[in-house]
Amino acid sequence: MSRVDGTDERYVVGIDYGTLSGRVLVVRVRDGAEVGTAVHEYRHGVIETALPGGGPALPPNWALQDPEDYRDVLRHAVPAALADAGVDPSRVVGIGTDFTACTVLPTLADGTPLCQLPDLRDRPHAWVKLWKHHAAQPHADRINALAHERDEPWIGRYGGKISAEWQFAKGLQILEEDPEVYQRADRFIEAADWIVWQLCGTETRNVCTAGYKGIRQDGRYPAKDYLDALHPDFVDFVTKLDGPLLPLGDRAGSLSARAAAWTGLPEGIAVAVGNVDAHVTAAAAQALSPGRLVAIMGTSTCHVVNGTDLAEVAGMCGVVDGGISPGAWGYEAGQSGVGDIFGWFVRHAAPAGMDSHERLTELAAAQPVGAHGLVALDWWNGNRSLLVNHDLSGLVVGLTLATRPEDVYRALLESTAFGTRMIIEAFVEAGVPVTDLVVAGGLTSNRLLMQIYADVTKRPLSIIGSAQGPALGSAIHAAVAAGAYPSIHEASAAMGRVDEGVYRPNPADARAYDALYAEYRTLHDHFGRGGDDVMLRLRAIRNAAAVTVQADTEREVVG
Structure with a gap:
């Protein structure tokens, strides 16, 4: 491992994609010193009531986002953080990112989000589903019940229940509520992996989100016969998830010319494999x-x-x-x-x-x-x-x-x-x-x-010891991906x-x-745990009332 002196410092950039904004940190490789930072608020924030172009109200428990807000972080916050640091971009050797999870989006085979296609822009299921999109709870319930009925070996790895926030519940909701969007989606990808795709032009998947959010255990996803039992058209869901799977700290690729133009960083520097905001923080701490x-x-x-x-x-x-x-x-x-x-x-x-x-x-x-x-x-x-x-x-x-x-x-x-x-x-x-x-x-x-x-x-x-733990953790992973440290443990000891x-x-x-x-x-x-399900009954009453109000509003608009 080479070391740097005061005249030849190297730096890495860490980007933490949160619920409402993206935070960028410029970090010195030698000791983890945080030398520059910037924040970019998402223009659309959390989309909970209606799509940006208007239209019918979204149902209860929905939480969507616009993927263009994520690219705007690269365009605005990265250059601002570099300017704040006063660092020559040529000194930056790597970039790492983390994301809230499970935040997922359907795309074409080249990574184009479906919500950016003109004919699908008014379809809610074509947009990013934020981690706190909880409208897939009934689908999660069915996934769990069938897994226990069939004694699926992976269900115990998740404490006996898959969350409504996870990939399979959200994917099944899309299939059953908007099958055209489901069929048009060549890929169904975590935002953590999608933003890496945007940075280096290469599709990868990280072991963290694949394992925790994508039910990938012991080298495989749930079997096709299980998916067929959930819904015959859900059998191909794993093909929408299956991409090159890389361990944390690996190099996903090199910064593309397009992303270099967005960020002001040198083309060809290391892009670290994507990660989750919480998990990446362990290295920073x-x-x-x-x-x-x-x-x-x-x-x-x-x-x-x-x-x-x-x-x-x-x-x-x-x-x-x-x-x-x-x-x-x-x-x-x-x-x-x-x-x-x-x-x-x-x-x-x-x-x-x-x-x-x-x-x-x-x-x-x-x-x-x-x-x-x-x-x-x-x-x-x-x-x-x-x-x-x-x-x-x-x-x-x-x-x-x-x-x-x-x-x-x-x-x-x-x-x-x-x-x-x-x-x-x-x-x-x-x-x-x-x-x-x-x-x-x-x-x-x-x-x-x-x-x-x-x-x-x-x-x-x-x-x-950092106000920006996830961004620092992403920077630490970027340093490993760039070859500055041989392992996450050694980078954590020096930079955390x-x-x-x-x-x-x-x-x-x-x-x-x-x-x-x-x-x-x-x-x-x-x-x-079943003593009294009054909360569930009240939620059902609320949801039914919301659907009635939405239907009445739509009739008034049509009228």
Whole structure:
């Protein structure tokens, strides 16, 4: 491995594609120093009500995006980050990317998104389905039921349930609701792999999304007879997924002339294999060792941890060989709503004068544990782990006329910590050790929230030493793809950073939280495991009402 001195520094670019924007980081190869950054907000954001060109309202639980917004990040944010860094582009040796997942799109054989074809632009199923598109829950339910009925060997690797967010559920929804779009799609590809295709002109698939989101285990996808039993026309679905599969840290190709013109980077530099925002962060947080769980906390939370042995954990998102880093079994779980829940309360429920996270946190921090008399369930956006049901909803129990906004806010903070403890305990009970936590993401700045997590989980909590963990992780993978380091582990040791043991459990508060957690578990199992399906019934009533309103609106427009 060659080293660089102060007169011959090399740099890499990491791009983190989030839910609302793309963030670019220019990083020095030698030590991971972050020398320049830029953010580009997606022009269309999340498409939830109607397509950009207008037309009928989208049904409930839809979340789409425009792939051109992703290319705009290359055109605008990469040059801006280079300018911010003051780095000569000729010094850049590689570029790496990560994406929210499962975010997928149907394309032609050359990678052209179907939503960019004039005759399909008004067809919702031709657009990118964002990770939080949850309208495929009925299709996920059928996928799971049939897998258990047939005793499919892969279902246990996903905790017994495939999520409505994953590739197969979204693909089956397209087939059954718009078969023409399904047939026109030559490829069905993760945005993580599509953007790499745009950068280097070569289609590749990464082992991370293929394993966690695409049900690829032990070198194969689900068998054709299983897919035929789901729907006879679904047999060819794996042909839309099957492309060159590469391990994380590999070189997917070289930056094309077209992408070089977009970004201002040199043609021919290394383009790293695509990755997922959560999984790539483990390298940035120096958390590749088994037992060190990384919680990437933002609008949602993803939990990833390496293990030495294969285990099946009920309700987890998946376990994949090399899914986080080569040579280890990578485990994933998650919560579909975290920061989104707190944001909902501030925007829609907090009164004027208290409608800020800072003010509510200040007031909530003054309370002893349990003083609000509340317990909440963290299902405002459904449950990803351990119940894997996006038709579930939020709940707050214990409200009285004495309840104040800061009480509810603290209960919501605590509910997400309880959800994380459920996930940790599921890992440990299945034989996957979790020794400590490293937290990354925008929520690390809330000291109250971080202390609550340490107290509830009874584990020391470290904080990633970068405000842009995923982008730094992508830059680390770019350095490996460019040959600057021989492995992700060595690049992580040199370029990653973490502040160790910033938060320690308070023994008295941890004991007090045990009592609240016991109540959380009772509610969790009652409403999530068949004690009372009232949440599911209410969701069905809401969806039926929304369909009626949409039909009435369309009739009025036609009239």
